[in-house]
Amino acid sequence: MEEIRDTVSQGRGGTRRVRISDLAEALGLTKSTVSRALNNYADIAPETRRRVAEMAAQMGYAPMPYAQAVRTGRVRALGLVLELDAPDRYGPFLADFLGGITQEATLEGWTLTVASSNSREEMEATVTRLLQEHKVDGFILPRTMVEDPRVDFLRAKHVPFVLFGRVGHGKPDPGLSWYDVDGAEAMRAAVARLAALGHKRIGFVGPSAAYNFAVLRREGYQAGLAEAGISFDPALEIMEVSDRAGGAQAARDLLDLPQPPTAIVYATDATALGAYDVARERGLRIGRELSVISYDGIPEGRMIDPPLTSFAVDSRHAGERLAALLIAQLRGADPAGLQELVVARLEPGGSDGPPPSVS
Amino acid sequence: MEEIRDTVSQGRGGTRRVRISDLAEALGLTKSTVSRALNNYADIAPETRRRVAEMAAQMGYAPMPYAQAVRTGRVRALGLVLELDAPDRYGPFLADFLGGITQEATLEGWTLTVASSNSREEMEATVTRLLQEHKVDGFILPRTMVEDPRVDFLRAKHVPFVLFGRVGHGKPDPGLSWYDVDGAEAMRAAVARLAALGHKRIGFVGPSAAYNFAVLRREGYQAGLAEAGISFDPALEIMEVSDRAGGAQAARDLLDLPQPPTAIVYATDATALGAYDVARERGLRIGRELSVISYDGIPEGRMIDPPLTSFAVDSRHAGERLAALLIAQLRGADPAGLQELVVARLEPGGSDGPPPSVS
DNA sequence: TACGATTACGAAACCGGTTTCGTAAAGCCG
DNA sequence: CGGCTTTACGAAACCGGTTTCGTAATCGTA
Incomplete structure (x- = not known):
């Protein structure tokens, strides 16, 4: 009783x-x-x-996180702010990326809180609210920029965070925690592959140099040229391209040069698809008269004819590792020791081949 | 002092x-x-x-949600469990959908917690954990099935939830709260449009009938036929198709019939793209020898040649309304009054035209 | 064997709110 | 004007944990 x-x-x-x-x-x-x-x-x-x-x-006892939080201030939740104003819509990778984060977080007993923003101001307001309401203990920041305002913002608040990608060109801040796929290495390998096939003039098309990955991939492209003993021609490099139509226009511009390239390395698959459109326009065969290699490994690249040779990124794994790194940091690990660099996996297609023999 | x-x-x-x-x-x-x-x-x-x-x-006072939660049990968080085992990966719409949910939730002072599962068992375990830890007050359930185990599961636990889509064919449970896009109406309109162009034999390709939207769209297709005075031919209807390759195979099967259709209505854009592949294989021109209309409004449909005539869904709006409906319910509104049905927007392309004149 | 240091636990305060209950003061009515 | 309701607020318990502090009991040592 x-x-x-x-x-x-x-x-x-x-x-x-x-x-x-x-x-x-x-x-x-x-x-x-x-x-x-x-x-x-x-x-x-x-x-x-x-x-x-x-x-x-x-x-079957399990403590209620929010009851613990009253005292500890920690809620065992990771935060992710999607940027809706991004040029691409995170492509088809978002589901995998989120799947990776949440699966890993679940294993450790954490959860993921997602928010979104349409501008930098909104992003800061959202982050502030999530912190003020203690809805989140730390952040995962996708899509890093060379000069990333989020880094300064969160550092000033002493909030733990982990980056998907690095900042500050290739000289990463040693105090930061990040996970990245080595895009520079992939681009270098792409150029090496094309050079081995006999290409002498190889173009490059990348997105805005404000994004750190764009800078790194461009550097990889140039490193590849140097390695192959091909001198760098600025006319063959086009930046600020972020979608398929832009990729197509870049291809036209390159092909219209007095000495057009026989191969183009694209920094992203989405833009590389534009080359297919131009090839159809002009009656060129991709993989024959024009070789293309790019990066991302989007599903559509497998469907198109010929399949796109691309360096594929494992978004799921990225999500898993980012979650793991952030959780480690929230458990007290020193962010300085939490960095991971992985390589992209080459998925050979039919979009690259030897250059047409010069008459 | x-x-x-x-x-x-x-x-x-x-x-x-x-x-x-x-x-x-x-x-x-x-x-x-x-x-x-x-x-x-x-x-x-x-x-x-x-x-x-x-x-x-x-x-600038704002209460800490988790401190309130200790007493009230409510944390002002919406839950979403992504199903990683889904046939498509939510396509390119996930970012918009999440954007819609989170923007609306933020306006009302709520947040979104995302989890994922690879199977039904895992989904139930995840939901149970989120509830047990009181990380979430209610759920948004995407991708409803005709017989949806999640509905029974959550009902038994008396947890508020809202569906993206309906359940139980066209006779929705009046006690449920949902938001849906009228796919049946879109398919009916697609058939009407094709019939008006002169088509007499119109095929239909849809995904597994386990998904409620597939059933509804098929019903819309059949209703369209009836309305146009065309008798329904089961041979022209192919289900269980969920990707581009499947859509292509379905097109081949339909075109190989003794009396092949002159037009095909696809329940999803992703599968409709398969028709383009088959058209190329066989030297048919989409919009001339073969007309295609589908549903979703994926960006790629705009890029392809000719552009795909499709009924577009506003995923962002769906997210916003689902969040609003769930929040209303969590604030005490009767779920029975919380239903919304919207129509898809026709985006005319070049993939539909008059049938080739019979010799 | 006596005494200081450890060990292992209980008691109680605390975190930031919400909710119940009690009660002075004001209002109402005949 | 006296008794009965309301009105409007304070006091205190409570939610489910964590953390500080005090203290018996045990240990080690001279």
Whole structure:
């Protein structure tokens, strides 16, 4: 008699939630001892710690994050702010990326809170609100820029964060935590591949140099040229291209040069598709009269004829690692040691081949 | 003397967070009175309510959701579980959809928590965890199925939710809250459009009938036929098609019939692109020898030649309305009154035209 | 064996709110 | 004008945890 208390909601499933006090009662301990046992305090006897852990598992006890948060200020949630004003719409990779983050976060008992913004001001307002309401403990920042205002903003607030991509050209800030795919290496390899096929004039089409990845990929392209002993011709490099139509226009511009390239390296698949449009316009065969290699590995590249030779990025893995890095940092790891650079996987298609033999 | 207390973190930005007790002190009231004033309790004098609201605004007071949650159990967060095992990867619409949800949620002071699952079991486990940890107050369920296990699951737990799409064929459960785009009407209009152009044999290609939208679109197709006085031929209807390759195979099968169709209505753009591949294979011109109309309005449909005539869905708007509906429900509105059906917008392309004149 | 240092736990305050309950003061009515 | 309702607020408990602090019991050592 005493069992008959609050019929209140709580465990919506039917069986009532088990609270820390229930656990304590079942163990004949106080909730303070149980709490410290669960949080690995030093002043708990090993045997007691074991008993508590066992009973917790048996009773299915799980602390309510928000109740903990009242005291600790941590809610075990990662934050992601999507930029709706981005030139591309994150392409088809968003689902994989989110899948990677959430799967990894779930494994560790964390969750992901997503917000969005249409401008830098809105982004700062959103971040501020998420922090002020303590809805989030740290941030994942996709799509880094060479000079990224988010980095300064979050640093000033002392909020942990991890970058998808690096900042500041190729000389990354050692104090930052990031995950990146080596786009420079991919572009270098693309040029090497084309040079090996016999190409001498190789063009490059990339997006705005405000994005760090664009800068790195351009550097990789130039490094590839140098390595192949081909001198760099600025006329063959076109930047500020972000969509298929832009990619097509860039192809036209390059092909209309007095000495047109026989191959074009595109920094992104979406823009490379524009080359196919131009090839059709002009009766050129991709992979024969014009070779194309690009980067991203979008599904459509596999469907198109001939399939696009591309360096594929594993967005799912990126999400997983970014979540893992941020969680490590939130658990106290030094961000300076949390960096990962992976390579893109070459998916050979039919879009690259030897150059047409010069008459 | 007393001012010198916790230098603790809290207001990460620098200025300390203002708590309800600060507000109370500034007003010369107790925090209980302030709390009730802010929550519109009846036993607060109008003048007091006004003073409190004013001071709160002036001091920039905002309650911490998780502190409220300890007592109320509500965290002002919407939940969304992405299904990674879905046939398509949500296509290119996910960013818009998430943008819509989060923008609307932000306006109302709510946030979005995203999780993912690879199977039904995992989905139930994830939902259970989010509820148990009180990370979420209600769910948005995308991609409804005719018999949707999530509906029964959440209903049994008495958790508020809103559906993107309906369930149970065309006879929606009146107790459910949902937002849907009228795919049946779009398919009916597609058939009417083709019939008006002179087509007599019109095929239909749709995805698995397990998805409610597939069933509805098929019904719309058949309704369109009836309306146009064309008798339904089961041989012209192919289901279980979910990707471009499948769409291509369906087109081949239809064109290989003794009496092939002169037009095909596809339930989704992604599959309709397969018709273009087959047309190229066979030397048919889309919009001349073969007409195609489909549904979704994917960007690629605009790029392809000829542009795909399609009924476009506004994913952003869908996200906004779903968030609004769920928030309304969480604020106490009766789900029975929360349904919205909108129409898809026809985007005419060049993929439909009069049938080739019969010899 | 006596005494200081450790060990392991309990008691209670605390986090930032919400909600119940009690009660002075004001209002109403005959 | 006296008794009964309202009105409007304060006091205190509460939500589910965490953390500080105090203290018995055990240990080690001289």
